[in-house]
Amino acid sequence: MTRTMKKENLSDFEMHSAGAIVRHKSPFEELASYVNVSAITQEFRKQWVIPFYFELNNHSDDWVQKMIDLKPKITKEIILQNLGDFDWRTRSTGSYFAAITNAEYTEDIIGTHLLKSEVCFAGVQYAITLAAFNTKKSANYLNRYLEYYLTKPELYFDQSNVLQVLKYLDEINGTNHLSKHLSSFKMFLELQQELTINTLENFKKIMPEKLGEMEQGIQKMKQIDTSIDSTRVYKAVETINRIIKG
Secondary structure, three states: OOOOOOHHHOOHHHHHHHOOOOOOOOOOOOOOOOOOOOOOOHHHHHHHOOOOOOOOOOOOHHHHHHHHHHHHHOOHHHHHHHHOOOOHHHHHHHHHHHHHOOOHHHHHHHHHHHHHOOOOOOHHHHHHHHHHHOOHHHHHHHHHHHHHHOOOOOOOOOHHHHHHHHHHHHHHHOOOOHHHHHHHHHHHHHHHHHHHHHHHHHHHHHOHHHHHHHHHHHHHHOOOOOOOOOHHHHHHHHHHHHHHHO
């Protein structure tokens, strides 16, 4: 019998391999994640995951043409199977496929995945896909994410990526979502700095031979950079739009 692919059914090793490195509780636990009824096959993974998940930041002309040629073959079922698998590789790929096919029907799935942050590495692609959709609902998911995760410096997930996306959306839409998160972002960085400095101070006690190196790290941590650069988001969405229009 094929096992239902829910995180509750996975071993600790499988969870870690899938990207669930940090386990955490959040106010979004009650939101229902989209989950496949059964595990995807290795054949599916070889065809619709492995060739793509490391290339999602590729903006070359060759890649764009490859995706334009592939796009007619990317079905709703393929997108949903990727998004419904509990693994950062499949979820990132599914989110990318949703973006390049303008599959806005996945917006709630991707927004919920972002809010719940169940696996690492996928959040940046969720955020970029929401930027490509560019709807009021997408902005709402991004705002909700920041309202919570900027209060959790111990959970350093995709706060910077989401801030960059929100800045991009503000710049192209003439909105002002980012401003309400800036003070929280500064506090987030300060608290994260404090956590890191405390960790380095403890390492100084148990690794005196690394004292100079640790001290240099502490001094660097005291230089907080609150700048937010949306250049990467512009490039990513531009590539997505080229594929959509191709």
